[in-house]
Amino acid sequence: MKKVLITGAAGFLGSHLCDKFIKEGFYVIGMDNFITGDKKNLEHLESHPNFEFIEHDVTEFISIDGPLDYILHFASPASPIDYLKIPIQTLKVGSLGTHNLLGLAKAKKARILIASTSEVYGDPLVHPQSEDYYGNVNTIGPRGVYDEAKRFQEAITMAYHRFHGLETRIVRIFNTYGPRMRLNDGRVIPAFMGQVLRGEDLTIFGDGSQTRSFCYVDDQVEGIYRLLLSDYLYPVNIGNPHEITIKEFAEEIIELTGTDQKIVYKELPQDDPLQRQPDITLAKKLLNWEPKVDRKQGMTITFNYFKTLSKEELFKSEHKDFTSYINK
Numbered sequence: 001m002k003k004v005l006i007t008g009a010a011g012f013l014g015s016h017l018c019d020k021f022i023k024e025g026f027y028v029i030g031m032d033n034f035i036t037g038d039k040k041n042l043e044h045l046e047s048h049p050n051f052e053f054i055e056h057d058v059t060e061f062i063s064i065d066g067p068l069d070y071i072l073h074f075a076s077p078a079s080p081i082d083y084l085k086i087p088i089q090t091l092k093v094g095s096l097g098t099h100n101l102l103g104l105a106k107a108k109k110a111r112i113l114i115a116s117t118s119e120v121y122g123d124p125l126v127h128p129q130s131e132d133y134y135g136n137v138n139t140i141g142p143r144g145v146y147d148e149a150k151r152f153q154e155a156i157t158m159a160y161h162r163f164h165g166l167e168t169r170i171v172r173i174f175n176t177y178g179p180r181m182r183l184n185d186g187r188v189i190p191a192f193m194g195q196v197l198r199g200e201d202l203t204i205f206g207d208g209s210q211t212r213s214f215c216y217v218d219d220q221v222e223g224i225y226r227l228l229l230s231d232y233l234y235p236v237n238i239g240n241p242h243e244i245t246i247k248e249f250a251e252e253i254i255e256l257t258g259t260d261q262k263i264v265y266k267e268l269p270q271d272d273p274l275q276r277q278p279d280i281t282l283a284k285k286l287l288n289w290e291p292k293v294d295r296k297q298g299m300t301i302t303f304n305y306f307k308t309l310s311k312e313e314l315f316k317s318e319h320k321d322f323t324s325y326i327n328k
Contacts, residue, residue: 001050003027003067005110007058007101008074010037012180013115013173013220017072018042020221022050029064032075033057035089036082041180058097059089068108070228073101074115076149080186080269087145094149095156102160111167113228114157116235118174119147123273128243130279131172131235141270154235161233169232171224174239174278178217178298179305183314188212188246189299192253193306197314201261202254206268208247213277215240216298219291226287239278240291256299 004021008014009030014037021028022045030042030053045051056062058075076093077083083090098114105112121129122137137147160166181187183194195202215238223238244252250263283289 001025001027002069003029004070004072005029005031005064005068005104006072006074007031007097008037008076008115009053010034010039010041011074011078012041012178012182013078013176013217014074015041015180016178016217016221017074017224018045018051020225022048024225026050026070028052029054029068031056031058031062035086036077036079036182038180038182058100059092060100062100062104064104064108068104068110071101071105071108071110071112072115072224072228073098073112073153076115077146078117079182080143082185083146084142084186090145091149094153098153098156102157102166106160106164106166111169111228112157113169113171113224114153115224116150116154116170116172117146118172118237118239118276118278119143119273120151120154120172121273122147124275127275128241128277128279129237131237131282143270143272167233169227169230170235171227172235172237172278173220173224174215174237175212175276176215176217176220176239178302180217181302183306183309184316188249189214189302190306192250193257193303194314196253196257196259196261196303197306197309199261201264202250204246204250204263204265205272206246207265208250208263209245210268210272210274211243211245211276212249213240213243214249214295214298215291216293216295216301219293223283223287223289226289227283230287232286236283236286237278237280238283238289239280240295241278241280242295243275243277244295252295252299256296257303
């Protein structure tokens with residue numbers, strides 16, 4: 001049985017990856033320090049014979065007993081609320097944490113996949129974004145702590161490949177959604193759905209003409225899985241290329257949920273990307289992958305998940321209006 005270490009295992013994507021690898025017959029070691037992850041995301045795996053969990057901060061030295069075949073590094077704050085509240089930790093997990101895990105992969109002779117992000121493209125001047133675009137990033141802006149952590153992560157990963165011959169993979173993740181997302185974390189889908197469930201108006205930052213492309217979590221996880229097992233070592237975009245404006249998306253949410261709430265407009269945060277759409281030509285060619293879940297189907301599943309949350313979770317404050325925070 002192949003053994004895989006998944007960091008950030010208690011997070012949204014990390015927990016779904018744990019499910020995927022167990023389903024595919026792997027022995028999974030999950031690791032998280034719960035700085036943004038949630039223990040309840042892994043409750044269903046607690047008694048599974050092919051799963052174990054280690055509570056640990058990856059910015060500290062990592063020791064795993066026995067052989068290890070694969071590592072997936074998904075330990076990082078991934079929402080604007082998180083990386084604006086904990087900027088130093090965000091930079092550390094992208095630098096020190098990645099360095100520690102690359103060292104572990106080298107010691108174990110394991111293949112490692114690094115979770116990068118579409119944010120390495122910044123506010124892009126090229127549309128859609130392909131892997132050969134170098135990006136337009138403000139290194140000293142408030143979002144720079146996340147963008148540069150991920151760009152450094154890619155650089156050190158390639159350095160380990162070139163200098164040590166390490167087997168490396170890099171996935172650039174575009175907007176992903178589905179069950180186990182946190183409400184009010186600054187991302188579009190949980191923000192809108194949380195507002196609907198609380199009876200609030202839907203908040204759009206800017207005029208709503210900025211675009212996003214949303215990929216359902218099952219499609220995202222399948223793309224990551226295929227990339228890990230492929231022979232390709234350079235970055236690959238995994239996301240849904242179907243682009244929509246934020247205003248159009250808010251209108252979709254209102255129609256989907258049957259709410260009569262209004263749309264209100266607030267100031268656009270600094271360095272917020274105006275366009276985001278992946279070019280997935282490479283993923284189609286290399287991995288025979290493209291998303292299959294249409295947005296209406298995925299959004300219905302996600303909304304039904306959010307409807308099961310308690311009132312305490314629903315009304316928990318995580319800087320629901322974060323423009324004042326991001327513009328500091």
